[in-house]
Every structure is written in structure tokens, then in C-alpha cells.
Amino acid sequence: MSTPLCFPNPSLIDLNGIQLEVFEAGQQHxxxxIVLCHGWPELAYTWRYQIDPLVEAGFHVIVPNQRGFGRSTAPEYVDAYNISYLTADLIALLDHFGxxxxxxxxHDWGxxxxxxxxxxxxxxVHRLVNLALPYQIRGDQPWTEAxxxxxxxxNYIVHFCRQPGVADAILDDNVNRFLGNLFRKNLPAKPPEPGQMMINLALNKMPEGDPIMADADLQVFAESFIxxxxxxxxxxYRNLDRNWEILGHVDPIIHHRTLMIYGEQDAIPKLENIREFVPNIDEISLDCGHWIQQEQPEATTAAILNWLETTS
Structure with missing residues (x-):
């Protein structure tokens, strides 16, 4: 897998009371x-293989490092990362570009x-394309409790929320090893890690599977998180229960045209009854794990472009 020769230069944009580091390509208006939203622990750079083809297809491509990532503002208080703020950042980004x-x-948290x-x-919202993480049903219990x-x-998510600072310190001390072990494909078939998966990845010296990216690409992520x-x-993650509260006040049915792309080897399961909540959805699966657009960049790009061409 080769890395594109260039990646758009960033701009720091003032919006919603913070600054977002934004990469864009194509001609405004x-x-x-089309706005590409990264997951965790990723960056706008995760979309490096999709940007040029989308521009060539006539899109104005907008790729933010969302709050807390890259050179975007990272507020100190936890509540600043709830879903109201994260989505408001994207709305403010639309307003900025008119x-x-x-x-x-x-993808993932994105x-x-x-x-x-x-x-x-x-x-x-015009249309949605989501990768890896299907629609999350809001049950009777807050998500961390569930x-x-x-x-x-x-469970690592529960640990993140119940013991703030503990995992953070371990990951911060082992950023290169953590990311190098996490960003892998062709993993042995086994049940998902039930416990402290992220801490184990940070401390484990013998990774399984194959790297999904070259060392130079991995360093883009590592240097940013260092x-x-x-x-x-x-x-x-520490706002999951706050998000559960916020989403309790809105219609849970998504009526937009939607494409869901799964990785067949991903530990995150498909949502079999997703059409009950997203009735206008198309679903496809690619032969890869969780890091879909980096493991299968050409197939991912083709799937997105083909779907965009057939929807309005």
C-alpha cells in the first residue's frame, strides 16, 4: 500500500467557541x-486514500481533526466532548463554508x-455513509451501565469511564507501541478481547496480525497523540451516558439515504434489525477488519463513489 504524495494543508478555523484543524480539497461551491469524520484513536489523515478520488468525482472534501485531536482545541473539562458539542462543531463547519x-x-467514533x-x-444532512459502527440502539440503560x-x-470502555486517568497514563507512556499494536489486520480468529484491550495493546510487546500502514504513516498518528x-x-467515551440522555429527546428514526459499510472480520457485529431505525439504508461488507478505509482503500473508495452516484 503506497501513501499519496501529498495531503491537503490544514487551516485552523474558529467556530463554536473553539478552533478546528481542517483539511479541505476541491472547489468550494x-x-x-462531503465531510469525512475520523474515529478513535485516529485523525483526518485516516481518509488520505479517499480525498483525491472524491475531489476528482466533483466533491468539495472537508476533513476535520475533531475537537481533542491534532491541533484542534482540546477543552479540559469532560462535558465539552458530549455529542451536542461534537455535532455542533460539524454544523458550524457547514456554516463556515456556506x-x-x-x-x-x-468511521468508528466518527x-x-x-x-x-x-x-x-x-x-x-443530505446523505450518510458510515463505516464499522452501525446505528446504536438507545435502550433503557445508559450505555456505560449496559x-x-x-x-x-x-471492559475497556467501562474502565475509561469509571477510572479516569488510569488508562490515559499508560497509553500516553506507550503511544508508539499502542498504536502499532492497534492498527493491524489479518488478526487470528478469536473472540473479542473481554477486558483491558487498550492497556494490553499498550503493554504487549508481541503484536498479532499485520500492520495496516507504513511506519511513516503510523508516525503521523503517533506524533499527534504524543x-x-x-x-x-x-x-x-466518558460522555456516553450524557449522550444517552441527549438522544432521549429526539426521534430515533433516521430517514436519510444511508450506506453502511461493514468489515467482515471486524469484532463489532452487524445490527441485524438496523432497518427498523434506518429504513433507507444500503449495506455492504468488505473483506477486512475494523480499519476499513485503510485496510481496503480502493474498495472502500469505490463503494462510496458508486453509492453516491446512484443516490440523490
Missing amino acids: RGNP YDKATFVG ANIVWSLAMLHPSR LEAFFGSD HTGLTPSINW
């Missing part, structure tokens, strides 16, 4: 706007934000 609505693409955006600000009941207190630390981005 001469192409359809767009009423856009197509939004999300998909969670895009699902929420479609519920909280439906009039600002995860703890199902997986136990040792600079910011992991706490701002982990604070996204």
Missing part, C-alpha cells in the same frame, strides 16, 4: 460538500457522531 447541508461520512448528527440536526452489565467492569496525549480523545 463548485462541488458537492453550506445548508452536506453528505457526512464517519460514525457515532454522524448517526447522532442525523438525529439532532436532520435538516443539515456495557458494564454485559461485559463487566474490566503531542496531545490521549485524555482529550478518551473523553469522548
Whole structure:
């Protein structure tokens, strides 16, 4: 897998009381706007293989490092990372560029934000494309409580939320090893890690599977998280229950045209009844793990472009 020769230069944009580091390509107002939202622990750079083909297809491509990532503002207080703020950042980004609505693409945590955006600000969304993380059903229990009941207190997400600062310190001390072990493909078939997966990855010296990217690409991620630390981005998890409260006040049905892309080898399961909540959805699967657009860049790009061409 080769790295594109160039990546757009960033701009720091003042919006919503913070600054976002934003990479863009294509011509403003001469192409359809499309916003690419990264996951955790990723950056705008995760979309490096999709940007040029989308521009060539006539899109104005907007790729932010979201709050807490890269050189974007990283507020100190945890509540600043709840879904109201994260989605408001994207709406403010549309306002900055003068767009009423856009197509939004999300992977992993970025998909969670895009699902929420479609519920909280439906009039600002044209279409959705989400990768890896399907629609998350809002049950009777707050999400952290539900995860703890199902997986136990040792689950890494529960640990992030119940013991703030503990995992952060370990990951911060082992950024290169953590990311090098995490960003892998062709993993042995086995049940998902039930406990402290992220801490184990930070401390494990013998990774399994194959790297999904060249060392130079990995260093883009590592240098960024060495600079910011992991706490701002982990604070996204620490708002899961707050997000559960916020989304309890909106229509849970997403009516927009939607494409869901799964990785067949991903530990995150498909949502079999997703059409009950997203009736206008198309679903496809690619032969890869969780890091879909980096493991299968050409197939991912083709799937997105083919779907965009056939929807309006």
C-alpha cells in the first residue's frame, strides 16, 4: 500500500467557541460538500486514500481533526466532548463554508457522531455513509451501565469511564507501541478481547496480525497523540451516558439515504434489525477488519463513489 504524495494543508478555523484543524480539497461551491469524520484513536489523515478520488468525482472534501485531536482545541473539562458539542462543531463547519447541508461520512467514533448528527440536526444532512459502527440502539440503560452489565467492569470502555486517568497514563507512556499494536489486520480468529484491550495493546510487546500502514504513516498518528496525549480523545467515551440522555429527546428514526459499510472480520457485529431505525439504508461488507478505509482503500473508495452516484 503506497501513501499519496501529498495531503491537503490544514487551516485552523474558529467556530463554536473553539478552533478546528481542517483539511479541505476541491472547489468550494463548485462541488458537492462531503465531510469525512475520523474515529478513535485516529485523525483526518485516516481518509488520505479517499480525498483525491472524491475531489476528482466533483466533491468539495472537508476533513476535520475533531475537537481533542491534532491541533484542534482540546477543552479540559469532560462535558465539552458530549455529542451536542461534537455535532455542533460539524454544523458550524457547514456554516463556515456556506453550506445548508452536506453528505457526512464517519468511521468508528466518527460514525457515532454522524448517526447522532442525523438525529439532532436532520435538516443539515443530505446523505450518510458510515463505516464499522452501525446505528446504536438507545435502550433503557445508559450505555456505560449496559456495557458494564454485559461485559463487566474490566471492559475497556467501562474502565475509561469509571477510572479516569488510569488508562490515559499508560497509553500516553506507550503511544508508539499502542498504536502499532492497534492498527493491524489479518488478526487470528478469536473472540473479542473481554477486558483491558487498550492497556494490553499498550503493554504487549508481541503484536498479532499485520500492520495496516507504513511506519511513516503510523508516525503521523503517533506524533499527534504524543503531542496531545490521549485524555482529550478518551473523553469522548466518558460522555456516553450524557449522550444517552441527549438522544432521549429526539426521534430515533433516521430517514436519510444511508450506506453502511461493514468489515467482515471486524469484532463489532452487524445490527441485524438496523432497518427498523434506518429504513433507507444500503449495506455492504468488505473483506477486512475494523480499519476499513485503510485496510481496503480502493474498495472502500469505490463503494462510496458508486453509492453516491446512484443516490440523490
